[in-house]
Amino acid sequence: MDAPQPKPNPGVTRRQFLHGGMRAAALTGLGGLLGVVSWRSTAGTMVWQLDPQKCLRCGQCATACVLEQSAVKCVHAYAMCGYCQLCTGYFEPEPNDLNTGAENQLCPTAAIKRAFVEDPYYEYTIDEKLCIGCAKCVEGCNRFGNGSLYLQVRHDRCLNCNECSIARVCPADAFRRVPVEHAYLSKQIAH
């Protein structure tokens, strides 16, 4: 009896190789397309927001936004505010006097308004048209006070870019997409 001949290695023909390759490429492309479609549909319901707990007050919100005046603004959690006479978010670290003189104010655009309530309490409000989102007041308030001033992306201004130019440079990774139903990340009293 003759010894059995070894089965010839079927191998892969060039045609089969090309077929397989094209099929794999088509599947990959389809997967990618589905990914893009699903991301686009989510992007419509998600918006950019800044987590105030992570914010480092680096100043880049004022300069990195694609808008001429940043969509990031200072907001005020009144429930946290101490209504201080010497508000470190309003006054320079060593003001000449505790009055509204421009030389005493910390804000480079005078966007914070100070109003007398009763001795010795004052209320501070942000004029968003003037605020450039530089976070100078936020730093002053967080360093010495209760941290009631903080930054938020204002959605009446934000273009909701696919790739937020502030998020790209944010050193704290404080920007993230949030559902449009919960578009703001508010600060609250901790105690």
Added chain:
Amino acid sequence: MNFSVPHRRISRRRFLRQGMSGAAAVTALRLTRPTGSAASSQDNPFAYDLDRYRKVDPKLVHYERVGRFRCPQPEVRRLALGPEGRLYVAAAKYVTILDRAGTPAGDIACPAAPRAVAVAEDLIHVAFKNQVALYDGKGQRTAQWEPPPGRPFLTGIAVGKNDVFVADAGNRVVLRYDRSGKLIGRIGEKNRERNIPGFVVPSPYLDVEIAPDGLLRVNNPGRHRVEAYTFDGDLEAFWGKPSASIEGFCGCCNPINLALLPDGRCVTFEKGLPRVKIYGADGAFECVVAGPEAFTDTGKEKSVMDADTGAHGLDGVVDAAGRIYVLDLVAGDIQVMQRKANV
């Protein structure tokens, strides 16, 4: 001369492997965002500039560090000195007892976070957010006082011979109790007839100490001053001014805590710009115990100099020899400061 470079052959497998690792490296680089260093405060045109206040003139610093130890419990808040010379630290849900070298001598487990502690004889008075409890030397709770009315947030406690004074930052008042826990007086509330302007307490830091002159010393942080009251609530004197410079109290609300030297001089503790300073009994600035630079080398990611609201601040006590024990709320350690020999 022949300078031709020898031709190096590379296998297909090696070529693919190197190509793939190169692509992976490029992808990783693209995914890595620019981080912290690119946005340092030096590059920030809107920086809140406190640099000139971060260093104190060395001639004004009359104390040096002679010891430092870490508290075993996290979330340290207040410090007290017992009559036997041991340190009592209000931290997390414990009052931790340390000897003066920092060796743990025991913990008293508490049902809530202790906000302040004071020790008299063998009785440990612990102020929680809304009530005072007493513990014996073995850590057993022996009494619990009625919560004060209103919205209390107790932050300071001092025990005298017949009285216990409790600083209530929530109601902006110092409560006077007898030693049995009966409320017998309210001190420092706004009262035009008694010429008392009232405490301004933007953040929960109100402290009370009993001075050797028989008066209370209470910080009034929103007014940037220290006030002296009789036990019956008459305002006798006050001193202090707002200023970021070394003589004054910085920020919106300082000093946050007080301690008294045996001769009645006052040690003040500030937040924002962490500073420990000594003022004469009349309020004249005398010297610095520790400036902001004393709190930077903590080995932690953030020092008390850079920490945000809520977890920052300092507290301290003075022992009979005049050494000042400074509790750093961010680093969670105690620095022992002693007056320099040559000042």
